[in-house]
Amino acid sequence: MNVRGQVMEIIAEQALMEPGDVREDMTLEDLGIDSLGLVESIFAIEEAFDISVPFNANDPSESEFDISSVGAIATAVEGLVREQRSG
Template sequence: MAFDRKYNPKYSPDAGRCGQGNVMNTIEQIKQLIVEKFGVKAEEIQAERALSEYGLDSLGQIELLFAIEEHFSVSIPEEEAHVANLQELADLVDRYKSTAQ
């Protein structure tokens, strides 16, 4: 069967926002945001490492949260945004993505 971009969600401009079989899961999308906004090498990012280990101080974590809210079209209350690592952050985003749909 021939590869057809038309039906591949990876090439959709809304990939990652539509919630239907995303090629990039939430963690991968957040990793990409960290790479783009903070210059961290993708291969250094691990789901269980603390966000502070990537050089993200409290201000950097707030910037990341704003970028995530914009990227995923969600609103995460500040009191819930205090997470220990990337996995917890992705779980939080997934929870708010499911309520936003």
Template sequence: MGWGIKMNNVQSDIFEIIADKAAVEREKIVSASSLQELEIESLDVVEIIFAIEEKFDIHVPFNANDQELEFDTVGDVIKAVENLIEESGGLA
């Protein structure tokens, strides 16, 4: 069954990861924020994804050249991570 991650913790953890890896003030990050608005560059996205994979023990199938997963907003990132955690059996 996994280790039972709570959904509200996912959002909070992702906000913290984005703030840390992209050097964005935590207060500026909301689900509706676009990554472009937050001036998050492609290298930042890669670092954010690595941190998310490590934090939640998941694999994010992201290829910057493919864009199979669309990450336009912080909410898109949260939703994708929640779905991946749920698929792995870890979301409570």
């Protein structure tokens, strides 16, 4: 499975939804994921891809990691995975 698909699966799991019901244009709020769920999602993503996400849980707006939508999160993770592999 590709990075994007895996990220969407992790987010779907946090939202207690089927991966097929999660769209890239959805926000975490749309999915009912609160701040704790977001942190758990970030940990799961870090573990799944063996990456370190530059995420400030106390102030997500100050983070370089875009959490504005499912698609934005997937794109950010793809970038981190690429950086790590080329690293």
